[in-house]
Amino acid sequence: xxxxxxxxxxxxxxxxxASAWPVxxxxxxxxxxLRFDTVARYLQDIAEEELHAGFFHRTDPQWIxxxxxIDVVRPVLWPDRVRLQRWCSAxxxxxxxxxxxxxxxNGGLIETEGFxxxxxxxxxxxxxxxxxxLAHLARTATEHRLRWRPWLVDPTPPESDTELPFPVRAxxxxxxxxxxxAAYWQAVEHFLVDFPKLVAGPHRAVIEYIAPVLAxxxxxxxxxxxxxxxxxxxxxxxxxxxGGTTTTTVRIGPLPGNPGNSA
Numbered sequence: 001x002x003x004x005x006x007x008x009x010x011x012x013x014x015x016x017x018a019s020a021w022p023v024x025x026x027x028x029x030x031x032x033x034l035r036f037d038t039v040a041r042y043l044q045d046i047a048e049e050e051l052h053a054g055f056f057h058r059t060d061p062q063w064i065x066x067x068x069x070i071d072v073v074r075p076v077l078w079p080d081r082v083r084l085q086r087w088c089s090a091x092x093x094x095x096x097x098x099x100x101x102x103x104x105x106n107g108g109l110i111e112t113e114g115f116x117x118x119x120x121x122x123x124x125x126x127x128x129x130x131x132x133x134l135a136h137l138a139r140t141a142t143e144h145r146l147r148w149r150p151w152l153v154d155p156t157p158p159e160s161d162t163e164l165p166f167p168v169r170a171x172x173x174x175x176x177x178x179x180x181x182a183a184y185w186q187a188v189e190h191f192l193v194d195f196p197k198l199v200a201g202p203h204r205a206v207i208e209y210i211a212p213v214l215a216x217x218x219x220x221x222x223x224x225x226x227x228x229x230x231x232x233x234x235x236x237x238x239x240x241x242x243g244g245t246t247t248t249t250v251r252i253g254p255l256p257g258n259p260g261n262s263a
Contacts, residue, residue, distance in 0.1 A: 008089035016087030033074040037185035059130035067115040076108030090143035152249040202255035
């Protein structure tokens, strides 16, 4: 699939791994909308739950995410309770596309997909998924020769006075001494304060992690806001830069395939 295509559907109801919990006051913005950084944490939480609910914590315990897609079809608003369903939609021998559907009791719907890479604990390099793991993932996967293709290929803008410093806090660092994936979405939320139209209707947010950022490194964010063509659908692009090197890219725009929207 690509940037302008819908996410893969669940092959059969009842398949995959499911969990549920309440939306808490610290999960939302001042307008009670479930924030992007919260969604990213939810995706980490259900992945961890699935890891320990079965055999993956023994056979394939270490994974990193390369890309996350978040399609907000209908926003989740506090107070509410969410149900998450997770399954593999595509796979190869070293990585997978893991879909998570988030529904809420009050009618919210957020579809997500993460490109997850199985990592060797000793070398921190991509490694083959165990035979047991491959068999489990294949139950729901409709593609078995998944390849990595970047979606966000726009060149990074040159340095300018509009760059936004993004201070890294001690609480943003994970057990691998990297900035946690969810922390980048906090910067996205900072930009959304000035561009509320981006999330006023159904929208897709995509983040791609190019290189890890270590503790004590200094991040700046370059941005480009595109008001949109005659249809009026805006797009926001962000580039996270460390020492002149782009480490992460983000795009937020209209939801592909939504009536009245164009990607």
